[in-house]
Amino acid sequence: MMICEGEAGGDYHALMTEALHRLLLERGVLEPADVDRLIAQLSKPNREWGARLIARAWMDADYKARLLADGRAAGAELGFSIKEAQIIVLENTPGLHNLVVCTLCSCYPRSLLGQPPWWYISKTYRARAVREPRAVLAELGYPLPEGVRVRVHDSNADMRYLVLPMRPEGTEAWDETRLADCVSRDAMVGAAPARVIWETVQQAASDPTQA
Amino acid sequence: MPRFAAGDRVRILDLPKTGHIRVPDYVRGAVGAIERHCGTYANPEELAYGRPDPARVDLYRVRIAQAALWAGAPASDELDIEIYDHWLEPVA
Numbered sequence A: 001m002m003i004c005e006g007e008a009g010g011d012y013h014a015l016m017t018e019a020l021h022r023l024l025l026e027r028g029v030l031e032p033a034d035v036d037r038l039i040a041q042l043s044k045p046n047r048e049w050g051a052r053l054i055a056r057a058w059m060d061a062d063y064k065a066r067l068l069a070d071g072r073a074a075g076a077e078l079g080f081s082i083k084e085a086q087i088i089v090l091e092n093t094p095g096l097h098n099l100v101v102c103t104l105c106s107c108y109p110r111s112l113l114g115q116p117p118w119w120y121i122s123k124t125y126r127a128r129a130v131r132e133p134r135a136v137l138a139e140l141g142y143p144l145p146e147g148v149r150v151r152v153h154d155s156n157a158d159m160r161y162l163v164l165p166m167r168p169e170g171t172e173a174w175d176e177t178r179l180a181d182c183v184s185r186d187a188m189v190g191a192a193p194a195r196v197i198w199e200t201v202q203q204a205a206s207d208p209t210q211a
Numbered sequence B: 001m002p003r004f005a006a007g008d009r010v011r012i013l014d015l016p017k018t019g020h021i022r023v024p025d026y027v028r029g030a031v032g033a034i035e036r037h038c039g040t041y042a043n044p045e046e047l048a049y050g051r052p053d054p055a056r057v058d059l060y061r062v063r064i065a066q067a068a069l070w071a072g073a074p075a076s077d078e079l080d081i082e083i084y085d086h087w088l089e090p091v092a
Helices: A010-026 A032-043 A047-059 A061-069 A071-077 A123-131 A133-139 A176-181 A198-206
Strands: A086-091 A096-101 A149-154 A159-164 B009-012 B031-042 B056-065 B078-084 B088-090
Touching (some): A047 A071, A061 A071, A061 A086, A071 A086, A086 A096, A086 A149, A096 A133, A096 A159, A123 A133, A123 A149, A133 A149, B009 B056, B031 B078
Parallel strands (some): A149 B078
Antiparallel strands (some): B009 B031, B009 B088, B031 B056
């Protein structure tokens, strides 16, 4: 069970959950395999699924247009069955930076990206991302240049969000797999830029097909 | 037919409701503009309590200047937030 900082009574709820779980198993309402299956299902989506959508959008302008118009349908094109009502895709540009937060709880496109990072759920991030997004981004190592407009999206209801980060420079000749490696989980909520990671550069250097 | 269209100016109401409310305090009373109509969804204020056949309500995204929410916020910055129809009133 996830306990967030400052969440008074976390022990009580953890204990009650455990007690209920045992009772359901004892009385045969739930089989251990049911729980394992559900956990496996929840753990399956991950960063790479979202990163594939981003990398495809960088390579294919038509796909990008479809992704911006309808994130769910664009996900389905690549074989991802997105369960949320809608995925609104937010494009970062040199003049506009999008940042996603759920101030009320921890809404996140879980059927595509899996479970959110711990800091996304923290009360500190939730409170500060709407109030001082520039300070939060700077502390995360991502100070925004002067003149960039910031748009914060409070994911408080039925929509879910995916940030389309800017393609890193120097990746013009890269294939989709290597491009997807540049897209971190944090980049897809706007908390980090897409970055060329050193391992990817090394792989590319040792592989003659990736000039 | 949704009550508002993109660009319409609206005020977010401060309704005296408790329970599973999806309107955070910091936007109550704020004036912004409709960014888009998102469709109609089961009212979470009923859905959260397992009520049968919860009413379906229009959901909008409302764009608000950060400076209207927080003193000293840069004039360029904005907040987009999802608000259900019954939490909105038109602003002339």
